[in-house]
Amino acid sequence: MNLFKKITLFTTIMTFCLIVLGAYVRLSDAGLGCPDWPGCFGTLTVPESQLAIEKAQHTFPDQVIENDKAWKEMVHRYVAGLLGLLILSIAYLAYKNKKSLKVNIFVPYSLLGIVFFQAMLGMLTVTLLLKPIIVSAHLIGGMATLAILTYLSYEHFNKNSKLILKKSLIFYMARFGLILIFMQIFLGGWTSTNYAGLACTDFPTCHGQWIPEMDFKNAFNIFRNLGQTSEGAPISINALHAIQWIHRVGAITVVIYFGYLSYALMKYKQLRFEAILLLIILAAQFFIGIANLILHLPMVLAVSHNLTAALLVVIITILNSKIKKQYA
Known part of the structure; x- marks a missing residue:
């Protein structure tokens, strides 16, 4: 249970940071820095060498390769991926400690559904070329994740x-x-x-x-x-x-x-x-x-x-x- 509490608090702080990072990525017009998903120009990193850039340009001939924007987007995806793993850990630890939980077991479970929803919205953000409703829903999903994690953390750390x-x-x-x-x-x-x-x-x-x-x-x-x-x-x-x-x-x-x-x-x-x-x-x-x-x-x-x-x-x-x- 102590591990559950620590991971939940850390994940809450990380979610807050990810929301701010996501805002920076969006506002710096880096949301389409990578034209595909979940990778970037067909790889799990950003093309840096001349050979990798030429290959990416051949695969995506209509895309301008801007490495600074691509890296912003990929860092955002890396952090989001790590966040997903942490939330999976929270759900597992909640199940293992369900008798000691101070909230309904469906609260940590709901985070898994939101993470899946967020991943789909992240993919659609790229494939639908920043469609406003998709990007706005992605923001709401991030804030909902933050709210639930805040509730989980506060319920388990608050002694009053x-x-x-x-x-x-x-x-x-x-x-x-x-x-x-x-x-x-x-x-x-x-x-x-x-x-x-x-x-x-x-x-x-x-x-x-x-x-x-x-x-x-x-x-x-x-x-x-x-x-x-x-x-x-x-x-x-x-x-x-x-x-x-x-x-x-x-x-x-x-x-x-x-x-x-x-x-x-x-x-x-x-x-x-x-x-x-x-x-x-x-x-x-x-x-x-x-x-x-x-x-x-x-x-x-x-x-x-x-x-x-x-x-x-x-x-x-x-x-x-x-x-x-x-x-x-």
Whole structure:
């Protein structure tokens, strides 16, 4: 059981790092650095020698070989592969120690399903040429993995008793908060994968307008390819306006919702630290988002936006793990 706890904590930290690495790979346009999957140009590494490059060029004549991007993508795949093996170990150790588990046995088992799902999405990301819905779903899968691992780790390392809330409204707000943050992360992923991050570069208006011209029909059509409408025509700037505008509305909603939830939870001594931390991370995420617009998505801020989103998932998961509803 001690080994289970250590591997689970290590895997949680590793998942957090992988999410940040994945954001860096995506934002540096290295997602298609390798045109095939799971290897790269037909091998399990990146072609470096002249002979290997010539062979890769012959096999993939339409692909430009950029080794720096290929290595970014392959490092991401190596870490993801190791993560998959660790999660397999967690499931095995959970089975061996099922009588000592502090969670339902299906919680660690669910990680195996998500890992398989993530592997398929990783393959489809390459074969479908960064289709927005696939890349966005891949992001959600990574965040879901982080949330479950955080829950597993916290349940087995936390020695404090649960806080039983008499007011069920706060309980339900905390539970719904997990759904809300995942909805907003999906909107952020949809904005990023559609390259709509700079559709508007001023704030709080968009090109000086509070409500710009928007094309919602094509903006949120999940079946279309990157940069195209479902009919294959180039996607309009109005569709990109709609994507970013909805993401902004979501961001404001999240700030108000979690701002109130943090304030409500602060009166409980056992939750005060987490509530304050949630407010700090929330404020950082909001201002990083604005800075990304004004400064035109510098890499460090764009990656930081993903990092703070992952931190929000962690802290909201811990809050939900700490509280229980009082039943009659």
